[in-house]
Amino acid sequence: MEHRSPGAGVGLAPDGTILREGSLARVQPEFAAVVEAARTRIGAAWGGRLHSAYVYGSVPRGTARVGRSDLDLLVVLREAPAPADREAAGGLEAALDRDFPVVDGVGVLLFDAATLLSELERHDLGFFVACLCTPLLGPDLAARLPRYRPDTLLARETNGDLALALPGWQARRASARTDAELRALCRVAARRVVRTGFTLVMPRWGGWTSSLDAQAEAFAGYYPERGAAMRRAAGWASAPTADPAALAALLDDLGPWLVPVYRAAHGPKAPRPPAA
CATH class of the missing domain: 3.30.460.10 (Beta Polymerase, domain 2)
Structure with a gap:
């Protein structure tokens, strides 16, 4: 029996390339x-x-x-x-x-x-x-530009640099003085963590979605032991919180866990020149 990926065809054209999602x-x-x-x-x-x-x-x-x-x-x-x-x-x-x-x-x-x-x-x-x-x-x-497929090249080049973002987020947390600053950080970090979790499994899942909830579910299908944490991250992405426990889950647990797993699956993103 032919194996069919859970997300096969989702967000894709008949030729398997990713459709433009908005209009x-x-x-x-x-x-x-x-x-x-x-x-x-x-x-x-x-x-x-x-x-x-x-x-x-x-x-x-x-x-x-x-x-x-x-x-x-x-x-x-x-x-x-x-x-x-x-x-x-x-x-x-x-x-x-x-x-x-x-x-x-x-x-x-x-x-x-x-x-x-x-x-x-x-x-x-x-x-x-x-x-x-x-x-x-x-x-x-x-x-x-080319037509894109949900493959490991796309995964690597879109989200293969989470390790570079984590230290900056951790510094922002340490210097934050208001709940509003912490909520803004929570939103940014949660969105990026969920997207990284999704693109980690995207080539196996076989499709594309921008829905953070759907991305978390796709991830959970391959890493069920981390599924609840990723679903919580998707919730914080749409309803960010200043709760230190949420930020710790993103910046000290789920994010750092993703870095080596992602690198092993897809390799590092091509380095960019230093910002001016």
């Missing part, structure tokens, strides 16, 4: 105005220096919650972003968040097109653009 057609009516405002304001802010812009996350997936979900944007410039561009992005974030209470925060990522299309980023940021981002303005970079 402007899926944006719920409550979020249409903020998405349109983002389109207009991005064009006004960067003008001819803009290559393209995208929206990603729960809004283009059609799963956003009014007053609970944030708006995630990717702005792609024709040349490397300058400090003034980062200031403009911060102003755009603040203005959209202020003017549209339907979203709980706005985040803008800034990159140049050459970086996103580079060989080094082909299976990390390139995958992010081609499969997780929905075009909002300008030419779609996905046309210049």
Whole structure:
């Protein structure tokens, strides 16, 4: 009898490549105005220096919650972003968040097109653009990127660097002074840990999903002894807490456990040059 992976075909095209998960057609009516405002304001802010812009996350997936979900944007410039561009992005974030209470925060990522299309980023940021981002303005970079499969190369290049993130999170925990800071850290760490757990098993599971709950369940199917911990992490990703026990579970237990297991399964992510 032919073995069929539990996630075979999930999120995939008939040829086994990962489908782009979002669409402007899926944006719920409550979020249409903020998405349109983002389109207009991005064009006004960067003008001819803009290559393209995208929206990603729960809004283009059609799963956003009014007053609970944030708006995630990717702005792609024709040349490397300058400090003034980062200031403009911060102003755009603040203005959209202020003017549209339907979203709980706005985040803008800034990159140049050459970086996103580079060989080094082909299976990390390139995958992010081609499969997780929905075009909002300008030419779609996905046309210049490959079709991606849920294989070990994609696993390694998207999440093979958890070891680099853990020390920074642990330092943030030590320096945090408010519950709000701890909750923000919990959300970031929980999301990353769940995604790493999912991509650890993704090639065996045989499909793709961005649902953190579904990712945790897929992981639990292969590591049942860690399944309850991963399900809790998925819960903290959507409802973060300042509880020290939750942060300890993420930063001192589940995260460190994943690092060697992931490396053994997929190898280390290709190193990046030091940040400027």
